[in-house]
Amino acid sequence: MHEPVLLRRQGHPDATLEAYVADGGLKGFARTREIGQAATVAVVTESGLVGRGGAGFPTGRKWESVRTAAESERYFVLNADESEPGTFKDRVMIETDPYMVLEGVLIACYAIAATRAYIYVRGEYRGAARLLAAAATQLAAAGHLDGIAPGGRPLAIEVRHGGGAYICGEETALFRSIEGYRGEPMSKPPFPTVAGLFRKPTVINNVETIANIPDILSRGAGWLQRYGTDRSPGVKLFSVSGHVGRPGVYELPFGAPLQELLDLAQAGRDLRALLLGGAAGTFVFPGDFDMPLSYEGAQSRAATLGSGALIAFDQGTDLWRVAERLGNFFAHESCGQCVPCRIGTRRQHEMLAALADGSGGDGERERIATLGQVMTDASICGLGQTASTAVRSLIDAESRGLLAV
Amino acid sequence: MQDTFAILIDGKEAAAHAGETILDALRRAQVDTPTLCTHEHLTPAKACRACVVELKGSRALVASCERKVEPGMELRTDSRRVLEARRGVFELLLSQNDVSAAPALVLQAERAGADRERYRGQRYDRGLHDDNELYVRDYDKCILCYRCVEACGPDVQNTFALTVAGRGFSAGIAAGYGESLPDSACVFCGNCVAVCPTGALMDKREHTLRAEGRWDESRYDVVQTTCSYCGVGCQLELHVDRRSNQIVKVTSPGDHSITQGFLCVKGRYGYSFVEA
Ligand SMILES: Cc1cc2nc3c(=O)[nH]c(=O)nc-3n(C[C@H](O)[C@H](O)[C@H](O)COP(=O)(O)O)c2cc1C
Ligand code: SF4
Ligand code: SF4
Ligand code: SF4
Numbered sequence: 233m234h235e236p237v238l239l240r241r242q243g244h245p246d247a248t249l250e251a252y253v254a255d256g257g258l259k260g261f262a263r264t265r266e267i268g269q270a271a272t273v274a275v276v277t278e279s280g281l282v283g284r285g286g287a288g289f290p291t292g293r294k295w296e297s298v299r300t301a302a303e304s305e306r307y308f309v310l311n312a313d314e315s316e317p318g319t320f321k322d323r324v325m326i327e328t329d330p331y332m333v334l335e336g337v338l339i340a341c342y343a344i345a346a347t348r349a350y351i352y353v354r355g356e357y358r359g360a361a362r363l364l365a366a367a368a369t370q371l372a373a374a375g376h377l378d379g380i381a382p383g384g385r386p387l388a389i390e391v392r393h394g395g396g397a398y399i400c401g402e403e404t405a406l407f408r409s410i411e412g413y414r415g416e417p418m419s420k421p422p423f424p425t426v427a428g429l430f431r432k433p434t435v436i437n438n439v440e441t442i443a444n445i446p447d448i449l450s451r452g453a454g455w456l457q458r459y460g461t462d463r464s465p466g467v468k469l470f471s472v473s474g475h476v477g478r479p480g481v482y483e484l485p486f487g488a489p490l491q492e493l494l495d496l497a498q499a500g501r502d503l504r505a506l507l508l509g510g511a512a513g514t515f516v517f518p519g520d521f522d523m524p525l526s527y528e529g530a531q532s533r534a535a536t537l538g539s540g541a542l543i544a545f546d547q548g549t550d551l552w553r554v555a556e557r558l559g560n561f562f563a564h565e566s567c568g569q570c571v572p573c574r575i576g577t578r579r580q581h582e583m584l585a586a587l588a589d590g591s592g593g594d595g596e597r598e599r600i601a602t603l604g605q606v607m608t609d610a611s612i613c614g615l616g617q618t619a620s621t622a623v624r625s626l627i628d629a630e631s632r633g634l635l636a637v
Numbered sequence: 638m639q640d641t642f643a644i645l646i647d648g649k650e651a652a653a654h655a656g657e658t659i660l661d662a663l664r665r666a667q668v669d670t671p672t673l674c675t676h677e678h679l680t681p682a683k684a685c686r687a688c689v690v691e692l693k694g695s696r697a698l699v700a701s702c703e704r705k706v707e708p709g710m711e712l713r714t715d716s717r718r719v720l721e722a723r724r725g726v727f728e729l730l731l732s733q734n735d736v737s738a739a740p741a742l743v744l745q746a747e748r749a750g751a752d753r754e755r756y757r758g759q760r761y762d763r764g765l766h767d768d769n770e771l772y773v774r775d776y777d778k779c780i781l782c783y784r785c786v787e788a789c790g791p792d793v794q795n796t797f798a799l800t801v802a803g804r805g806f807s808a809g810i811a812a813g814y815g816e817s818l819p820d821s822a823c824v825f826c827g828n829c830v831a832v833c834p835t836g837a838l839m840d841k842r843e844h845t846l847r848a849e850g851r852w853d854e855s856r857y858d859v860v861q862t863t864c865s866y867c868g869v870g871c872q873l874e875l876h877v878d879r880r881s882n883q884i885v886k887v888t889s890p891g892d893h894s895i896t897q898g899f900l901c902v903k904g905r906y907g908y909s910f911v912e913a
Contacts, residue, residue: 397804414801419683419703568781568801568808570684572722575729575756578806582758599755606725609698609718610686617697 236483237459237467238443241329247363249370252331258376260449264339272343273299276445278453280465285311285438286510286539287614288527294435297425298344301433304382308346309410309429309436310337312353312360313394313401316510317561318541321469322439324481326360329443330367334389336442338371339449341387342380344435348388352406355394365391398565402613403428403436405567416569417613438539440469460486464526468537472497474506474544486526490516493525493542502547505629509538511558512618514625515551517634534625551635552588555623559584562619573616576607580620597627642708647715659701659712660688668714671723671745673730674782675702676832678897679792682783687726687745690714698722720749727751733760733806735777738836738847742780763809768817771906772830773844776809778837785810785829785838793899798823827905831888831898840906843886856880864904871896871904884908 236242241255252258264272277292298306310333314322326333341349351368353361368389371377380387392410399405400415407429409415428434444466448456457465464486470493473479477498484493494503506516514535516523523533530537545554559581568574583600586592604620611617629635640655646666653662658681663670673685681703689698693711698719701712713719727746730736731753736743766774781801789799798821802811813821830838839847846852860875872893876886887905891898 399804416801419700563805566805568804568806571686571726571729571780574781574805574808575733576725579729579732579756579758602721603725603756605718606722606729610689610722610726611697612683612686612700 234467234484234488237447238325238332238440238469239328239481239483241332247328247330247367249331249367249374252329256450257331257446258335260446261335261338261342261376263449264342269299269343269345272339272449275453276343276448279444279448279456281441281444281448281456282464282527283438284440284444284468284539286316286512291437291441294425294437295340295344298433298435301425303433304345305347305430305432306344307429307432307434308337308341308344308349309403309406309434310349310351310439310442311401311403311406311436312351312357312364312439313406314354314357314439314539315394315398315401316512316539316541317558318473318507318543319471319510319539320473321471321481321540323354323357323360324471325439325443325469326357326363330360330363331371332446333439333443334364334367334371336445337389338376338380338387339445340435340437340442345382346387346435347381348390350410350429351389351391352400352410353391353393354401355396361391361393397567398561399567399613399615402615405613406436407434414567416567417615419612440540461524461526461528463528468525468540470525470540470542472542472544474542475500475503475546475549476544484525487524487529489521490523490525491521494521494544497542497544499544500546504545504547504549505551505634506545507543507554507558507622508541509536510541511561512536512614512621513538513541514622515629517629519634536621550588551626552584555626556581556584556588558622562615566615566619570610570612570616572607572610573612573619576603576611576616577619579603580607580623584623597630600624601627642706644706644708644710644712646712653706653708653710655706657706659690659692659699659704659706659710662706663690663701663712663714669748670701670714671727671749672702673742673745673780673834674784676784676787676834677891678899679784679787679832682787684781684783685726685730687723687749689719689722689726691716691719724749724751728753728755730780732756732758734780734835735761735775736835738775738778738839739780739834742835759806766818767841769819769825770841771825771902772827772838772840774810774818775837775839778835779810780835780837781808781810782834784832784834788828788832788899789823794824794826794828796822796824796826799829825902825906826900827902828899831900831905840886846885852885857885864900866903866907869895871900873900873904875908884911 273295281291282288377387400409404418405415424434460466508516563577563581566573566577583596644653651666671687674682683700683703688701690701691713692699727749728751761777763776786799857876864871874888889896
């Protein structure tokens with residue numbers, strides 16, 4: 233049995249700053265102040281931590297480019313927008329341990345000499361936003377924010393609320409949203425570390441990524457590697473929903489077999505398929521339930537962990553109907569900026585609706601595949617680029633005979 | 638001195654200048670590249686994706702109108718991926734828009750090998766906005782190229798009457814907060830009309846003549862003159878119907894040093910005194 237690390241304070245009574253400190257909290261931040269900025273970033277780099285928001289980018293590398301940036305105005309942004317269907321681990325992380333998340337924010341801000349921190353919280357997550365704002369107030373009152381910002385000033389932490397658009401979780405759209413514009417993604421390059429929020433060097437990290445930081449600092453660069461695999465060090469939060477006995481958030485070391493996660497969530501033996509990695513993920517069938525839950529393990533089965541969402545479907549589920557709902561999601565959430573995604577997601581949804589209703593045929597399957605390639609190749613951002621991933625994995629599974637009942 | 642370096646276009650070496658876009662380099666090398674949203678005097682919107690090219694080392698294709706050249710870039714403009722992506726862009730537009738007033742778009746679609754029938758589904762049905770005396774807006778023809786927004790905004794006019802509202806398939810151009818043009822901040826300079834590539838924005842006179850089947854470009858002479866309203870010296874092109882001796886439209890040359898094709902309400906629409 234894996235002893236939870238990130239979620240170790242689950243079930244503790246109300247999170248207070250006193251309780252957090254009594255339980256060993258803020259040690260990582262103390263360590264950061266002791267060793268300084270460059271050494272802090274070096275520890276994060278050495279730890280092997282990569283982003284948990286879906287893209288898997290090495291966290292230390294991001295921090296280092298902003299730490300060494302020429303411009304003195306820099307920002308740190310915590311991405312708590314979490315709007316991927318079936319993903320709710322960041323919410324549980326925040327509600328379980330808001331202080332650990334904020335300690336990670338303090339360490340990041342100190343390490344990159346951020347002039348200001350923004351926390352962008354999904355609009356519906358009122359409770360989580362309240363908890364974070366209250367915890368930030370407590371930390372400020374106790375003087376823990378003093379001297380973090382350049383010039384020895386206290387760090388300003390600003391909590392912003394999303395307005396209900398999935399696309400505003402995409403980092404560049406999120407910046408636009410904070411700036412007061414329409415949430416439309418921008419091209420990369422320039423990357424956020426060069427020109428991010430207000431066109432200044434910016435580190436943006438996912439909640440779960442940041443929750444790893446305090447322990448990495450207090451326990452050392454090698455700590456993360458005590459968990460997981462060589463290529464995927466650490467632990468991962470999985471959001472499990474759908475046809476399982478105990479839906480919820482589960483923490484496992486990377487590399488644990490998928491079946492173990494299913495057992496934890498009390499999935500029955502009659503599962504038809506899983507959607508792994510959220511709306512932009514892939515369908516996984518029982519033959520692959522022995523898959524190791526690591527980045528390389530998923531890749532070897534042409535799957536993706538994404539943000540760690542798993543939706544289970546039993547034998548009674550019509551997977552084409554599921555695909556139709558996914559198609560609807562992307563059509564609804566496209567920002568509308570570029571042609572392949574604005575029109576493509578709508579056409580894809582229409583064709584999926586035809587397939588789900590039984591009125592579509594091979595022509596639809598072929599057109600969906602052709603269109604999927606156009607969206608993947610020519611869309612501006614990750615939404616359009618991955619809007620056909622799950623659907624195409626279903627078509628592929630069908631051609632391999634995996635959908636036969 | 639201009640910093641010049643080499644890039645590879647379809648395996649052939651070409652010269653590129655620091656600071657220019659890939660599209661600039663492609664055009665100098667005479668590589669035919671379809672474009673819809675980009676405009677020489679406006680910020681690239683990188684929205685239509687017709688100009689995408691394959692850049693070695695980049696997972697997705699890149700918009701050549703926006704991406705700046707870098708030394709040693711290896712580009713492909715003739716690969717299957719590029720050609721299929723471009724064709725797809727045109728096929729999607731054809732499945733959504735009324736392209737009856739956009740001959741340039743139709744021509745480019747044909748050149749890209751677009752099949753009008755590939756994608757079918759809901760088309761735009763937004764109705765005609767005919768709420769003022771100077772120009773009409775037919776958003777069934779709009780491809781959301783952002784040109785009008787940029788021209789009305791910081792690129793030219795700084796009036797900010799236009800914006801994009803809604804999202805996904807419902808995203809479209811709105812004046813103010815969905816108001817009529819006269820109620821919005823619009824000052825009727827017509828610069829949005831001047832840059833619209835699809836005929837979605839059209840001068841009222843042209844729109845009326847077209848609707849009556851009386852628009853006939855073969856009958857129009859272009860008379861060059863200088864606007865007489867103020868001392869700026871904007872050059873005007875009066876499109877005059879030879880038979881009736883009536884002005885049907887006023888434009889300004891896009892390469893004119895003073896106007897770059899942009900005018901104010903008086904120069905563009907204040908011509909009826911000539912007929913009085
Ligand atoms: C359409 C779209 C939605 C996204 N939504 C989120 C989100 O809700 N939360 C998140 O952390 N990252 C999201 N991302 C990824 C972010 O752009 C970014 O990669 C991430 O916040 C970086 O943090 P990390 O390096 O710690 O993972 C999204 C990306 C795309 C393309
Ligand atoms: S891919 Fe979709 S969400 Fe992303 S910029 Fe284009 S239209 Fe917007
Ligand atoms: S006429 Fe001028 S002010 Fe009015 S919307 Fe067009 S560009 Fe803006
Ligand atoms: S109205 Fe014309 S200029 Fe404006 S976005 Fe639509 S097509 Fe482009």
